[in-house]
Amino acid sequence: MTQYAHAEHKNSAGSCHETGVQDVIPIIDDIIGRYRGTRGALIPVLQSAQNLLGYLPKEVLIHISDQLDIPYSEVAGVVTFYSFFTTVPRGKHTVRVCLGTACYVRGGKEVLDAISKELRIEVEQTTEDRLFSLEIGRCFGACGLAPVVMIDETVFQRVKPSRIRALLDPYRIGPDQEADHETN
Amino acid sequence: MCKITINGNPLSVQDNATILEAAAMANMRIPTLCYLEGLQPMGACRVCIVEVEGSATLPASCSTPVREGMVIHTNSKRVREARKTVVELLLSEHEGDCRLCERSEDCELRKLADELGIRKNRYEGEKPSSATDTSSVALVRDNAKCIKCRRCVQVCAQIQHVGVLAPQFRGYRTTIGPAFSDPLSSVACVQCGQCAAVCPVGAIVEHSHIDEVLSALENPHKHVVVQTAPAIRAALGECFGLAPGTLVTGKMTTALKLLGFDAVFDTDFAADLTIMEEGTELLTRLMAAHQTGDRSKLPQFTSCSPGWINYAEHYFPDTLDKISTCKSPQQMFGALAKTYYAQKVGIDPAKMVVVSIMPCTAKKYEAARPEMRSSGFQDVDYVLTTRELGDLIKMSGIDFTALEDSPMDAPLGISTGAADIFANTGGVMEAALRTVHAVTTGRPIGMEDLHIAVLAGLEGIKTASVTLSGTIGVWKFLEGKEVKVAVAHGLGNAAALIGHIRDNPDEFQFVEIMTCPGGCIGGGGQPRFTTDEVRRARIAAIYREDEGKQLRQSHENPAVQQLYAEFLGSPLGEKSHHLLHTTYEQHERVKSH
Incomplete structure (x- = not known):
């Protein structure tokens, strides 16, 4: 992930599912306007769009392709190249388990298995209640803290398989309490 | 200008030339696979690697500019072995049965393997599963044969500004194709077939109508007429080893008559009408x-x-x-063949089959457009490309180059x-x-x-x-x-x-x-x-x-x-x-x- 993913238009995790595609088109157009004429605009625009919606629906990709005058096949090529991008709606929270070398040798795979078992989903799937999506990461740059798990933008260090439930439970609380949790 | 040495020969070449261009000027051929004249080189296939003294790696000659004093070897043992490995690895992922592939005669990968003396599979790679996309009217794609050279991507995007083909996914899962590897029919492919024209292997070819044409010709109840586009006569000879630009109008007409067409006409007639x-x-x-x-x-x-x-x-x-x-002339011809000509010769247009010989794959799409039925029938039934006609003639045992000339039939051949x-x-x-x-x-x-x-x-x-x-x-x-x-x-x-x-x-x-x-x-x-x-x-x-x-x-x-x-x-x-x-x-x- 690059700086843009964090810099641009991060919706609060609580509202991203409710944002409609049509609502974000003007915001995306605004972002595209700022990148117009700049080489390499595609990736930051895609990141911003995904941050707004939680995923990249086809109509948004077609819109970005038209506005940036980049063939749709090339836009899709970038979206399918980077595991960060997704074209299917994600859960409210994205759990990314790092399987980079350091995390892997210090038990990242066991952590992944434990989360998979706890959430009863496989990698790249979303729980039925649309609360969690599970993904694999390839190094978050926190190798000294391995094994590492990221939930949304928060990094958890030295995660043990036995502590998984405790890690996830705060994200399972109701929406009225959530605001408090997120400010932590 | 800069002075370089290629295979021991001193040369003076332009500063911005690539090693590949410099070698060509000195009549030294470096094999290529992804290279296309006039386009930005990609260095995707690595077949054109050469040895440059003082360089730790073997650079791709298509994308490496010459430097003053460069000493280059295009055919050293190191280059030959590495190049051979590159082609062996391409072969290891290329899923195709050369015995049955329609490109077996002119496949660039097969030719290269032959030139490099590759006689066994050293690497038995995991092959991609064959996923043939027949959704397009004009073109058929088989990703299992694709070697990801990206020539089609370049032609589609840079020459044609259409850009419906691009690499999708990543690493071993990479495929070349429309967005998300969706069928070609789901995107705005213009059916021009320039991708099929540059593909080095059999991964993109035209949707063949040869079988349909053969069965029409063999049906005694059908009156089968053929029209030939003007561009065919200057190119068909190439299918039989004649030099590009050899005019074969008369031989082509004779061949079509031998194939059994009831009348041999000319799209030229419809071009005049156009x-x-x-x-x-x-x-x-x-x-x-x-x-x-x-x-x-x-x-x-x-x-x-x-x-x-x-x-x-x-x-x-x-x-x-x-x-x-x-x-277009093709469609004017079809509409007139099944009305004007049918009336003239007293043939029920329902029993008439109009075949076109076209230099074009998009003509297959055009013939199938729903509005192209103004005779009350599909105006043009089948379209063969120049290449398909060449195949049909060979298939029929006709010795094309030995044929006498003959004229086209009246009136639609004038x-x-x-x-x-x-x-x-x-x-x-x-x-x-x-x-x-x-x-x-x-x-x-x-x-x-x-x-x-x-x-x-x-x-x-x-x-x-x-x-x-x-x-x-x-x-x-x-x-x-x-x-x-x-x-x-x-x-x-x-x-x-x-x-x-x-x-x-x-x-x-x-x-x-x-x-x-x-x-x-x-x-x-x-x-x-x-x-x-x-x-x-x-x-x-x-x-x-x-x-x-x-x-x-x-x-x-x-x-x-x-x-x-x-x-x-x-x-x-x-x-x-x-x-x-x-x-x-x-x-x-x-x-x-």
């Missing part, structure tokens, strides 16, 4: 603009090239009102030289101007050999102007007027020209667009491999064919004159409107289902 209709349409639009000041249908764009029509419908809907409503040049970029425009000049002034156009020299050749966008003087009759309003015309070939050039016209809407009156570089002679269905040198040879042959004809202006075609007298009435008349003209509609670029 000039009558399209020229009249242009003059009518000019008159309307003169009388009412309404220039909304100018400049008039040509409509012969079905890839261009697809491109305009998907990418430039604002040009649709300006495109001539004339069907044509003028103006029709022949439809095959070349600039040719439709030249043919139209010959007739427009003659109709409005009563005199042939005053150019040497009737050629408008500035419209010939491979420059991407060409312009010309003809001043009309001595005008007669209703055309006197054109007296002293300059008719300015523009020509573009290759859709990237077309897009640039349309951009210019948007900014300068009154500059041109008539614009010719051909989809493929060089025009139809460089079509996606022509024998491989079409380089600029080959294009020039075919273009020159077509001009020779034109110059060899007694009649050189479309309106002089006696069979066309007879058609108007007996059947159509006049150009743009009611019958013409019904049989020879069409409409266009905007299409979305990506199907949003």
Whole structure:
């Protein structure tokens, strides 16, 4: 992930599912306007769009392709190249388990298995209640803290398989309490 | 200039040359697979690697510029072994049965493996699963055969500005194809087949109609007629080892008769007819603009090239009102074969089969368009590319090069030289101007050999102007007027020209667009491999064919004159409107289902 993913238009995790595609088109157009004429605009625009919606629906990709005058096949090529991008709606929270070398040798795979078992989903799937999506990461740059798990933008260090439930439970609380949790 | 040494030979080459170009100048061939002349090199296939003294790695010669004092080895042991490994690894992922592949004769990968002496599989790689995409009317893609050289990606995006093919996914899962590896029919592919023309292996080919044509020919209850596009006669010989630009009109006609076609006709006839209709349409639009000041249908764009029509419908809907409503010659021919000709010879059009031989894959799509049924039947039933006709002739055991010449049949086989040049970029425009000049002034156009020299050749966008003087009759309003015309070939050039016209809407009156570089002679269905040198040879042959004809202006075609007298009435008349003209509609670029 690059700086843009964090810099641009991060919706609060609580509202991203409710944002409609049509609502974000003007915001995306605004972002595209700022990148117009700049080489390499595609990736930051895609990141911003995904941050707004939680995923990249086809109509948004077609819109970005038209506005940036980049063939749709090339836009899709970038979206399918980077595991960060997704074209299917994600859960409210994205759990990314790092399987980079350091995390892997210090038990990242066991952590992944434990989360998979706890959430009863496989990698790249979303729980039925649309609360969690599970993904694999390839190094978050926190190798000294391995094994590492990221939930949304928060990094958890030295995660043990036995502590998984405790890690996830705060994200399972109701929406009225959530605001408090997120400010932590 | 910089001094380098290649394989021990000192050379002086231009500073910005690549190693590949420098070696070519010294007549040392370095094998390539992804390289395409005139495009930015990609260095994707690694076949062209060479050894540069002092360099730790073997750089790709296509994308490495020369440096002063460079000492290069193109064929050292290290290079040979590495190059062999590169090709072996490509083979290890290439899932294809060479015994059954239609590219087995001219597959560049197979040829390369042979040249490098690869006689066994050292690497048994995991093969991609075969996923043949037959969703497109004109083209069939088999990703299992794809070696990801990206030539198709480059041609589609850079030459044609269509860009429906790109690498999807990543690493081992990479495939070349439309967005998200969706079927080709779900995106705005214009069906031009330039991808199939440059594919080094059998991963993209035309959708074959050979079996359908054979069964029609074998059916005693069918009357099977064939039309041949002008570009075929300058290229078909290449399928039989003749040099590019060898004219084989007579041999082709004999071969088609031997194949069992009941009548061998010429799309040239319909090209002459197109000039009558399209020229009249242009003059009518000019008159309307003169009388009412309404220039909304100018400049008039040509409509012969079905890839261009697809491109305009998907990418430039604002040009649709300006495109001539004339069907392409192929479709005019089909509509007339099943009406005029059927009546003339007393054959039930339901029992008639019209086959086209085209240099083009988009013609397969055009023939299948639902609106192309004005005879009451599908006007053109099957379309074979030049390559498919070559295959059909070989399949039938005909010794093509030994054939005697024979003439085409009347009446739909009679044509003028103006029709022949439809095959070349600039040719439709030249043919139209010959007739427009003659109709409005009563005199042939005053150019040497009737050629408008500035419209010939491979420059991407060409312009010309003809001043009309001595005008007669209703055309006197054109007296002293300059008719300015523009020509573009290759859709990237077309897009640039349309951009210019948007900014300068009154500059041109008539614009010719051909989809493929060089025009139809460089079509996606022509024998491989079409380089600029080959294009020039075919273009020159077509001009020779034109110059060899007694009649050189479309309106002089006696069979066309007879058609108007007996059947159509006049150009743009009611019958013409019904049989020879069409409409266009905007299409979305990506199907949003």
